[in-house]
Amino acid sequence: QAVVTQEPSLTVSPGGTVTLTCGSSTGAVTSGHFPYWFQQKPGQAPRTLIYDTSNKHSWTPARFSGSLLGGKAALTLSGAQPEDEAEYYCLLSYSGGRPVFGGGTKLTVL
Amino acid sequence: EVQLVESGGGLVQPGGSLRLSCSASGFTFSSYAMHWVRQAPGKGLEYVSGVTSNGGSTHYAESVKGRFTISRDNSKNTLYVQMSSLRLEDTAFYYCVKDRGAGIAVAATLDYWGQGTLVTVSS
Numbered sequence: 001q002a003v004v005t006q007e008p009s010l011t012v013s014p015g016g017t018v019t020l021t022c023g024s025s026t027g028a029v030t031s032g033h034f035p036y037w038f039q040q041k042p043g044q045a046p047r048t049l050i051y052d053t054s055n056k057h058s059w060t061p062a063r064f065s066g067s068l069l070g071g072k073a074a075l076t077l078s079g080a081q082p083e084d085e086a087e088y089y090c091l092l093s094y095s096g097g098r099p100v101f102g103g104g105t106k107l108t109v110l
Numbered sequence: 111e112v113q114l115v116e117s118g119g120g121l122v123q124p125g126g127s128l129r130l131s132c133s134a135s136g137f138t139f140s141s142y143a144m145h146w147v148r149q150a151p152g153k154g155l156e157y158v159s160g161v162t163s164n165g166g167s168t169h170y171a172e173s174v175k176g177r178f179t180i181s182r183d184n185s186k187n188t189l190y191v192q193m194s195s196l197r198l199e200d201t202a203f204y205y206c207v208k209d210r211g212a213g214i215a216v217a218a219t220l221d222y223w224g225q226g227t228l229v230t231v232s233s
Contacts, residue, residue: 097169
């Protein structure tokens with residue numbers, strides 16, 4: 001099974017910009033992996049932020065954006081707010097629709 | 111408003127069985143694939159299983175294959191997972207998740223999440 005890798009932790013200053021990445025052990029991440037990004041705050045269920053690389057849900061704040069960057073999927077937060085402090089998970093789908101989550105990135109806004 | 115409400119979690123001994131349910135509302139349940147995702151306490155997310163909108167096709171993570179069975183009753187707007195031969199490492203919150211489409215052959219396009227139900231496997 002493929003391994004999906006994320007930074008274990010990142011810190012961003014309030015108002016700052018940070019990029020979280022999502023890599024694949026099988027090679028470059030493409031749109032064909034249908035990259036997803038989820039946000040999970042302590043004690044809450046995850047919620048979907050970004051789907052199919054760069055599409056936002058109606059509840060996704062405009063300061064979040066998704067892209068492909070350097071062979072990885074990327075989630076960029078521009079203008080970080082204290083409420084953005086959370087765990088972020090990416091999900092990639094492989095052949096036959098087999099999905100694999102990354103290990104998560106703990107984002108601190110400090 | 112989409113709502114997914116899981117139930118059936120609890121304490122079970124190793125080797126035991128448990129069936130989780132997910133009651134769905136706020137959308138046409140029979141039109142969408144559904145999934146189970148779990149999260150051990152303090153750990154990351156793990157994909158468990160998915161089923162197509164008509165229940166005709168399923169897939170499972172290797173860690174649960176042969177032990178878990180996903181199913182759905184479209185007449186009752188309910189998703190299930192029957193878990194057997196439970197192990198200590200199956201202890202987790204189990205989330206019911208709606209897909210954005212009807213199939214599972216190409217990708218898991220996870221959409222709305224339930225609040226989860228806790229399964230604890232312990233002697």
